Amino acid sequence: MIFNLLVQGLQMMLVVAIAPLLVGVIHKMRARLLRKQGAPLLQPYRDLLRLMKKEVVLAHNASWLFRAVPYMVFAATWVAAALIPTFATGLQFSWSADLIAIVALLGSARFFMALAGMDVGTSFGGIGSSREMMIAALAEPAMMLTVFSLALLAGSTQLSTVTHYLAGSNVGLRVSLGMALVALVIVALAENARIPVDNPSTHLELTMVHEAMVLEYSGRHLAMIELASALKLVLYLSLIVSLFIPFGVAGPGDTIAAHLLAVVYYLIKMLGGALALATFEVSIAKMRVFRIPDLLGAALMLSLLGTLLLFVSRSL
Amino acid sequence: MSAVDLVLTGALLLMALGLSSILFAARPMGSTIVYASAGVLSALVALVGLATLVAGAGAGMNVGASTLWLPIGLPWIGAHFRVDALAAFFVIVVGFGSSIISFYSIGYGRHEHEPWRVLPFYPSFIGAMLLVVIADDAFSFLLSWEVMSLLSWALVLTHHRESAVRSSGLVYLIMAAFGTMSLILAFGLLAGPLGAYDFQSMRASGQTPLVGSVVVILMLLGAGSKAGIVPLHIWLPLAHPAAPSHVSAMMSGIMTKVAIYGFIRVTFDLLGGTSWWMSEIVLAVGAVTAVMGVLYALMQHDLKRLLAYHTVENIGIIFIGLGLAMAFRHYDMNAAAALAMVAALFHIFNHSVFKNLLFLGAGAVQTATGSRDMEKMGGLIHRMPVTSLLFLVASVAISALPPFNGFVSEWLTFQAILLSPDLPDWGLKILTPGVGGMLALAAALAAACFVKVYGVVFLGRARSEVAKTAREVDRWSLATMSVLALVCLLAGVFPGVIIDTLSPVSHALVQATMPVQSADPWMTITPVASGRSSYNGVLVLLFVTMSGFFAAWVIHRFASRSLRRAPAWDCGFELDDPSTQYGAASFAQPIRRTFGTKIFSARESVTMPPPGSTAPAKFSVSLRDPVWDGFFARVSGAVTWLADKANRLQFLTIRQYLSVVFAALVLLLLVLTLWK
Numbered sequence: 006m007i008f009n010l011l012v013q014g015l016q017m018m019l020v021v022a023i024a025p026l027l028v029g030v031i032h033k034m035r036a037r038l039l040r041k042q043g044a045p046l047l048q049p050y051r052d053l054l055r056l057m058k059k060e061v062v063l064a065h066n067a068s069w070l071f072r073a074v075p076y077m078v079f080a081a082t083w084v085a086a087a088l089i090p091t092f093a094t095g096l097q098f099s100w101s102a103d104l105i106a107i108v109a110l111l112g113s114a115r116f117f118m119a120l121a122g123m124d125v126g127t128s129f130g131g132i133g134s135s136r137e138m139m140i141a142a143l144a145e146p147a148m149m150l151t152v153f154s155l156a157l158l159a160g161s162t163q164l165s166t167v168t169h170y171l172a173g174s175n176v177g178l179r180v181s182l183g184m185a186l187v188a189l190v191i192v193a194l195a196e197n198a199r200i201p202v203d204n205p206s207t208h209l210e211l212t213m214v215h216e217a218m219v220l221e222y223s224g225r226h227l228a229m230i231e232l233a234s235a236l237k238l239v240l241y242l243s244l245i246v247s248l249f250i251p252f253g254v255a256g257p258g259d260t261i262a263a264h265l266l267a268v269v270y271y272l273i274k275m276l277g278g279a280l281a282l283a284t285f286e287v288s289i290a291k292m293r294v295f296r297i298p299d300l301l302g303a304a305l306m307l308s309l310l311g312t313l314l315l316f317v318s319r320s321l
Numbered sequence: 322m323s324a325v326d327l328v329l330t331g332a333l334l335l336m337a338l339g340l341s342s343i344l345f346a347a348r349p350m351g352s353t354i355v356y357a358s359a360g361v362l363s364a365l366v367a368l369v370g371l372a373t374l375v376a377g378a379g380a381g382m383n384v385g386a387s388t389l390w391l392p393i394g395l396p397w398i399g400a401h402f403r404v405d406a407l408a409a410f411f412v413i414v415v416g417f418g419s420s421i422i423s424f425y426s427i428g429y430g431r432h433e434h435e436p437w438r439v440l441p442f443y444p445s446f447i448g449a450m451l452l453v454v455i456a457d458d459a460f461s462f463l464l465s466w467e468v469m470s471l472l473s474w475a476l477v478l479t480h481h482r483e484s485a486v487r488s489s490g491l492v493y494l495i496m497a498a499f500g501t502m503s504l505i506l507a508f509g510l511l512a513g514p515l516g517a518y519d520f521q522s523m524r525a526s527g528q529t530p531l532v533g534s535v536v537v538i539l540m541l542l543g544a545g546s547k548a549g550i551v552p553l554h555i556w557l558p559l560a561h562p563a564a565p566s567h568v569s570a571m572m573s574g575i576m577t578k579v580a581i582y583g584f585i586r587v588t589f590d591l592l593g594g595t596s597w598w599m600s601e602i603v604l605a606v607g608a609v610t611a612v613m614g615v616l617y618a619l620m621q622h623d624l625k626r627l628l629a630y631h632t633v634e635n636i637g638i639i640f641i642g643l644g645l646a647m648a649f650r651h652y653d654m655n656a657a658a659a660l661a662m663v664a665a666l667f668h669i670f671n672h673s674v675f676k677n678l679l680f681l682g683a684g685a686v687q688t689a690t691g692s693r694d695m696e697k698m699g700g701l702i703h704r705m706p707v708t709s710l711l712f713l714v715a716s717v718a719i720s721a722l723p724p725f726n727g728f729v730s731e732w733l734t735f736q737a738i739l740l741s742p743d744l745p746d747w748g749l750k751i752l753t754p755g756v757g758g759m760l761a762l763a764a765a766l767a768a769a770c771f772v773k774v775y776g777v778v779f780l781g782r783a784r785s786e787v788a789k790t791a792r793e794v795d796r797w798s799l800a801t802m803s804v805l806a807l808v809c810l811l812a813g814v815f816p817g818v819i820i821d822t823l824s825p826v827s828h829a830l831v832q833a834t835m836p837v838q839s840a841d842p843w844m845t846i847t848p849v850a851s852g853r854s855s856y857n858g859v860l861v862l863l864f865v866t867m868s869g870f871f872a873a874w875v876i877h878r879f880a881s882r883s884l885r886r887a888p889a890w891d892c893g894f895e896l897d898d899p900s901t902q903y904g905a906a907s908f909a910q911p912i913r914r915t916f917g918t919k920i921f922s923a924r925e926s927v928t929m930p931p932p933g934s935t936a937p938a939k940f941s942v943s944l945r946d947p948v949w950d951g952f953f954a955r956v957s958g959a960v961t962w963l964a965d966k967a968n969r970l971q972f973l974t975i976r977q978y979l980s981v982v983f984a985a986l987v988l989l990l991l992v993l994t995l996w997k
Contacts, residue, residue: 057876057879057880057881058880058881059881060881060883060884060885061881061883061884061885062885062887062890063884063885063886063887064886064887064888064889064890065886065887065888065889066700066703066781066782066889068702068703068780069702070702070713070780076869076870076872076873076876077865077869079868079869079872080864080865080866080867080868080869080872081865083868083872084861084864084865084868087864098860098864100845100851100855100857101843101845101855101856101857101860101861101864102723102856102857102860102861103854103855103856105732105735105854106723106728106732106856106861109721109722109723109728109732110723110861110865112720112721112722112765112768113717113722113723115768116717116720116722116768116771116772119772119776120772120775120776120780122776123772123775123776123777123780123781123903123908124702124776124780124781125781125889125891126699126700126780126781126782126889126899126902127889127890127891127894127901127902128891128894128901128902128903129891129892130902130903131776131781131902131903131907131908132903134772134776134903134908135773135903135907135908135909135910135911135912136911138768138769138772138773138911138912139769139911139912139915141765141768141769142762142765142766142768142769142912142915143762143765143915144765145761145762145764145765145768146758146759146761146762146765148761149735149757149758149761150754150757150758150761153738153739153754153757156739156854157739157742160853161852161853161854162736162739162853162854163852163853163854163855166852166853220890220891220892221889221890221891223890224880224881224884225876225880225881228876228880229872229876294911295911295914295915298915305758308758309754309755309758312754312757312758313751313754313755315742316741316742316750316751316753316754317750317751319742
């Protein structure tokens, strides 16, 4: 129990600690693919520190909600990320919320983020919020149906159990898992405001979604939001990695050495995921906003088909 | 006195209170007296219901049903009343909701200009709903049902001088008549040729699956039209907003639940069995209702009408749970049926809590701004801090987000759906994943809708002078809304307590219960088995709060604490006009384009002024209601056409009348001869 608690604590710290690094790696990789030098790997940490030192410039009519939301969003994302079995399945609190609850926690974070976008009463905040909710309205059911596929396969919605099952030898290649993977990747791209759904590096364009929503934030509030977004990226990447490449994850009864090795494996897998994301992003153009429903609709249909296959036969 | 005596006495006292209030309704203290007594009476009745359920849970899940027979009503039946587990649960829903709304009305009712149009009907309406729930024969049930319909109709017509209110009342009356007609047919079938109209004999006489299916369809039409399933929902968004807000809360939060009670009573209790395909129909209707309800809601900019459409959505979610319970019960998967049933009942309770809170909040907003039009509001979080916080709680709860109660019941419904691959029926196997997807879609759209509601009404800048000068409402209203918000939180954090309290109901309906939740450590709920799925509201709330405060502490310890107020940045634009911010219609635009182009034939048109002109450009959106235009408008068109044609009969000469009579006589005789 004490050991599991330690693993849980280490995991919580680890996801926060590597979140800015992951963003740095993606930025660097994208820059190098475009034949640019790129910012140093640790630049996101510096950005966060710089933002924390700056004063907050708050709009005159911003309410208490606007000031509370960065912490609420960060907290909800952090708790959700802490429940993902990144390197070990023996997390002390993994039973307190299953995969559906994790999706819903992220939904809570998004809900409050969108409210904050509406709070100051500017057109940019509104456009960001309304588009974010439109994207979420399609991404969330796709995510939920993906969860269904996994839950039906593993006979559980507990993420640790699902990972444990998928790491086992009797899974093999399945059509439904393939569909779930594609759907989950599309959902992850949409939820993290990556290309082709949104462009995280643009500013001041009418096509942006997430950045428009947080336009009025500054200083420490912005630092919290940036950290929360990085954390969300870590969360989705860890989720994909722990579900579809469960290789090297430490079980509940493993030794300390096995756990440390699992951390190394996890970091390598995350690095691979970051490289894949960077390569994908430089090789594809951003979509028009009203083409996004087509992409997310495809994810929705794929995840539905995957679930349907499992309803028909458990061996598909 | 037994439970049924107490509840019946409470209901009759409420009706007597309504009648006697005619005498003093116009007095200054009249409304306070009526609302306070109604509140106390309904609270007592709710306590009776709660005591019955808790006693049943203690005594091996068997609620000793208390019955009562009175020699009134039809001479050969009399009037039967009964409080069993199901009735006790709905007595709680009706009593608790009504008592909170009544106390709220002590403050809110002061703004009513003509209190005598509300006061006599209001307590009687509560009484009638209680009578529906405890009625134990078809005659008392239908009579109470009709009284309930008519009283609520009278309440809808409180502000009858507005023509929109009158036409809403007419639509409601027609739909209520249609619903009751279906119910009469359903009970007629249940009673059989011998006319056994008491529920005891209906339970005893098993029906054939075919008759059972017809009864379920009739109940779906009759109770469903009252509850608001698509496409019979059309009267809800007209009638619920037309009434004063506390009555809207009653109708939307409570009366729809009484309608669902009727459906559950007949389908799960009175009917022995139904055909396998009935559950599929209920599931499909539930899923379509959930998604259509929330899509309709997204297109609205009238606050109360939007909330009424959300009731439609939640009724859909409840019917999904009920459909799953029917399917599981049909294939003798009793544990799964218990899970689905508890999910539906839990959602019934949750919806009655947060929908009441939302309507009461909307009433507060209406009191403060004098309007229901969201496009005239904005920035109320500064003017009405307490109301805005409480409304936020309800918005999060109805959007099915943790840690509030709406999430738990939807989570249970999802868990029930995940058990459905074990069903042997292929139709259900194909249907349930789709239903699960629709449920998730409805939940996500509901979140979008409540970001819109909250963002447009409470956040942003004030869009009108009234919104700028709005003032917080009275303490009665705030106190009662706080109670509801607290229940939303508590039911979300300690769901195990409620699940255990609901166990006797599921035991009575599907002969099985969910695992006892209070045995789990740390208040975790495990609907099926540990290791399969579990959720712990306490820990989730605790973790999120702790991490939030930890982050805030770290930031305030190590980061810069300086803060400067400045004009909004908005990319350097400086526009003072509050109409530049996003409104209700603009917020919904992405979703309207995505979903509405097909479903609502949404068309946007921009009219630009000619070059050189300084006239403003015009943007307009046209929407078509598929249900109204596609079905009801045609039906009403056909009726009008028929009436026009028949109108000619009014202007015949006496000779022509006589020949018409003669022809009719000959025709009837011919039919009679050919019939043999």
